[in-house]
Amino acid sequence: MHAISKSTDSERYARCIRASKRVRWDIDEDVIQGRSFDRSQKFLPDGLSLVQEFTTLAVDEKRFVSQIQGRTYANMFGLVERFINAKVLEVSRDHWLGDQVALEALVLQLLVAEPHQELFRRINDLVGATLPAGYHFDVNPDAVAGVVLSKSTWAVLALTLDIELFTQLHYRHSIEPDAELSALFKDVFLYHWKEESQHAILDELEWKRHDAELTVEARDRAVDEFIELVGAVDGILQAQAASDAGYFAATCGRTVDEAETQAIEAGFLKAYRWQYIHSGAAHPLFGKILSSLITADQGQRIQAALDTLH
Numbered sequence: 001m002h003a004i005s006k007s008t009d010s011e012r013y014a015r016c017i018r019a020s021k022r023v024r025w026d027i028d029e030d031v032i033q034g035r036s037f038d039r040s041q042k043f044l045p046d047g048l049s050l051v052q053e054f055t056t057l058a059v060d061e062k063r064f065v066s067q068i069q070g071r072t073y074a075n076m077f078g079l080v081e082r083f084i085n086a087k088v089l090e091v092s093r094d095h096w097l098g099d100q101v102a103l104e105a106l107v108l109q110l111l112v113a114e115p116h117q118e119l120f121r122r123i124n125d126l127v128g129a130t131l132p133a134g135y136h137f138d139v140n141p142d143a144v145a146g147v148v149l150s151k152s153t154w155a156v157l158a159l160t161l162d163i164e165l166f167t168q169l170h171y172r173h174s175i176e177p178d179a180e181l182s183a184l185f186k187d188v189f190l191y192h193w194k195e196e197s198q199h200a201i202l203d204e205l206e207w208k209r210h211d212a213e214l215t216v217e218a219r220d221r222a223v224d225e226f227i228e229l230v231g232a233v234d235g236i237l238q239a240q241a242a243s244d245a246g247y248f249a250a251t252c253g254r255t256v257d258e259a260e261t262q263a264i265e266a267g268f269l270k271a272y273r274w275q276y277i278h279s280g281a282a283h284p285l286f287g288k289i290l291s292s293l294i295t296a297d298q299g300q301r302i303q304a305a306l307d308t309l310h
């Protein structure tokens with residue numbers, strides 16, 4: 001039984017290698033293609049930006065909200081790719097003197113991680129050249145990575161799978177028919193998704209492999225650490241929602257009073273929690289893998305923590 005599951009895993013690593021070699025893309029030639037952003041278009045699709053929640057805003061103001069969120073999207077991915085990259089490098093060590101197919105698959109994942117960070121830096125700069133000055137994203141990716149990587153590998157791999165699965169769901173939202181959605185941002189979703197599909201498979205394989213080595217007590221602690229990590233992500237989202245609401249109020253061209261600014265901030269936070277926490281946590285595959293590794297009581301602890309983030 002063990003031998004069968006091992007050969008199936010090897011085949012999945014091998015399939016990831018073939019797929020990553022097939023889908024490789026170039027930031028300039030394939031994604032950006034010399035284009036810049038256009039303020040008459042939305043940057044994030046409505047299914048992610050939740051602009052319908054911003055009930056006090058006019059149509060063009062809602063579009064501006066999607067553009068601010070697009071810039072934050074680029075910055076959030078620049079942030080998470082940093083710690084994911086470091087963790088992949090670390091877990092690849094387990095395969096150095098063992099499964100060379102698994103090692104190659106993880107090394108290929110590492111090779112695309114820097115281009116992903118570069119892509120999101122370029123997108124941040126391009127959006128910055130289009131929108132008014134005054135936007136801030138003051139979170140240091142290395143400082144966040146330091147906090148994340150201080151937690152157990154089980155907890156970090158759980159968060160990583162969550163993230164790499166939600167990028168796939170985000171892509172699906174971006175292909176829903178919407179003539180006002182930026183073609184450049186659609187391509188960012190498309191090309192990112194092509195590689196994240198492989199990454200999610202590798203995350204699952206590495207997470208299960210690591211999980212099999214844990215004691216019951218260590219896994220129970222790791223569940224709490226995963227909850228702490230989700231809380232840390234939420235702290236970043238709360239700060240960014242406040243920053244982005246303040247930026248909107250200062251640059252939208254009309255007076256926005258304190259009560260409306262608070263409503264706009266709540267809208268940003270709801271959208272960010274959907275984009276960076278709930279869209280992954282509610283992903284059917286994430287739920288399936290997570291529940292196969294933990295007890296019902298641990299599942300309830302995680303669900304109770306997620307329920308507080310609404």
Ligand SMILES: [Fe+2]
Pocket residue numbers: 081113116192196
């Ligand atoms: Fe990525």
Ligand SMILES: [Fe+2]
Pocket residue numbers: 084164195196199
């Ligand atoms: Fe990735």
